[in-house]
Amino acid sequence: MDRDxxxxxxxxxxxxxxQHKFEELGEFVSTDVGGSTEGLAHYIAGCVGVVAAFPDYRWSLQHAFVDRDWLAARLIGTGTHVGSFRGIPPTARVIRTQELALYRFAEGKxxxxxGDLHTSVRDELLSGS
Structure with missing residues (x-):
């Protein structure tokens, strides 16, 4: 797969x-994905956990860098905290996070x-700002 x-x-x-259509991620993510998570089911569960607490959560790609099979993405995430997240009760705060994610592609997936999404979200909630 080339850069484009x-x-x-x-x-x-x-x-x-x-679109929060995480059940369709198998089109893009390998069933045995590794890294910060192990396996597609766990990968999906992590995404579902974020939108359970932040139903309006959205990722906005700010920068991407491709080097052979690797893609680095700087993302800005926003959402309203209306459900429990990692033991933190709802605050009704709108958060804005920065995330750095690194992906390796193989066989088109x-x-x-x-990535550091869960840590970034938790830290933003605990900052009280």
Whole structure:
């Protein structure tokens, strides 16, 4: 997969995430995805956990860098905290987070994902700002 194909695939993946259609992520994510998570079911569960607490959560791609099979993405996430998240009760706050995610692609799908979304969201909620 060349750089343009990889970026196009990532944009389609991100669009699906922003529609919260996580059950369809198998089109873009390997069943045995590794990295910060292990396996597609766990990957999906992490996404579902975010939108359970932030039903309006959206990811906005700010920058992407592709190097062979790797894609680095700087994302801004926004959402309203209306459900419990990692033991933090709802605050009704609108949060804005920065996330850095690193993906490795193999056979046209995300094979590894390294990200800090849950930590970034938790830290933003605990900051009280």
């Amino acid at each position: 194909e990889q970026l196009a695939l990532y944009h389609r993946y991100l669009e699906l995430c922003n 995300i094979a590894e994902c390294w």
